[in-house]
Amino acid sequence: MPRPTLSQILYGSATVIASAAAMLLLSQAGAAIALVAICVTALALGVLVALTAPVPRSRRAPALRADQPVVVARSEGVAAPAADRRPVGAQSAPH
Numbered sequence: 001m002p003r004p005t006l007s008q009i010l011y012g013s014a015t016v017i018a019s020a021a022a023m024l025l026l027s028q029a030g031a032a033i034a035l036v037a038i039c040v041t042a043l044a045l046g047v048l049v050a051l052t053a054p055v056p057r058s059r060r061a062p063a064l065r066a067d068q069p070v071v072v073a074r075s076e077g078v079a080a081p082a083a084d085r086r087p088v089g090a091q092s093a094p095h
Helices: 006-027 032-052
Strands: 069-074 078-081
Touching: 006 032
Parallel strands: none
Antiparallel strands: 069 078
16 A cells, blocks of 8 residues: 555644544533544544545656557667657658
8 A cells, every 4th residue: 555645644634633623612522432432533534535635646757558669769778759760771851
């Protein structure tokens, strides 16, 4: 399972704190069982928000399609699409 990102941790923590405070203030609970129920509910809400928070995509180069062949161009090792290939010994057309 991937590790949570900083934004997921922050969203989840803020949800736990805000929802617990709101439920405690609105319910004015004094019994221990009510406090436990509020804390468990707030924690469940925080986990739900953290899991549904948007995850940034990786910054890797886009993957090549299977129908898009790639060849190595020049000696620098730069990849070029197959459309840019010329047969060995072919000359470019004069302009």
